[in-house]
Amino acid sequence: MVQYSDAHLDAAFAALADSTRRGVLQQLGRADASISDLAAKFGMTLTGMKKHVGVLEQAGLVTTQKLGRVRQCQLGPRPLEVQALWIAQHRQLWEARFDALDQVVEELQHQEKTDGRRKHI
Numbered sequence: 001m002v003q004y005s006d007a008h009l010d011a012a013f014a015a016l017a018d019s020t021r022r023g024v025l026q027q028l029g030r031a032d033a034s035i036s037d038l039a040a041k042f043g044m045t046l047t048g049m050k051k052h053v054g055v056l057e058q059a060g061l062v063t064t065q066k067l068g069r070v071r072q073c074q075l076g077p078r079p080l081e082v083q084a085l086w087i088a089q090h091r092q093l094w095e096a097r098f099d100a101l102d103q104v105v106e107e108l109q110h111q112e113k114t115d116g117r118r119k120h121i
Contacts (some may be wrong), residue, residue: 008059008060008082009061009082009083011058011059012059012060012061012080012082012083013082014055014059014081015055015056015058015059016061018052018055020042020044020054021055021056023071024038024042024049024052024053024056024062025056025061025062025075027041027075027115028062028074028075029075032072032073033072033073034070034071034073034075034108035049035050035053035070035071035073036070037062038052038053043059050071053071053073059061059079060076060078061075061076061080062074062075062076062098063075063076063077
């Protein structure tokens with residue numbers, strides 16, 4: 001099983017917990033943007049957007065680069081790759097558990113039908 005840094009996953013999922021930050025990721029998926037552009041798009045102050053971008057950058061989901069007086073933002077080099085792998089592995093675990101539960105339910109239903117037939121005979 002692949003080992004993940006809990007702190008890295010925690011930071012990414014905490015960053016994704018906010019709808020504005022998810023919107024910023026969606027926007028940056030379309031095109032790179034400056035913090036000023038993002039602030040205007042989301043109707044926020046520049047300081048507020050800097051904080052959101054900082055959280056995303058700390059989580060490794062976004063990178064920024066200072067170009068003159070403008071801070072340009074773009075998606076990180078592997079956005080959500082680690083998180084998607086973590087989710088996929090946990091999905092497999094839960095699907096296996098649900099499959100096992102389905103098997104138990106089917107066996108119980110079959111046994112119930114068999115027992116019901118015996119009572120009517």
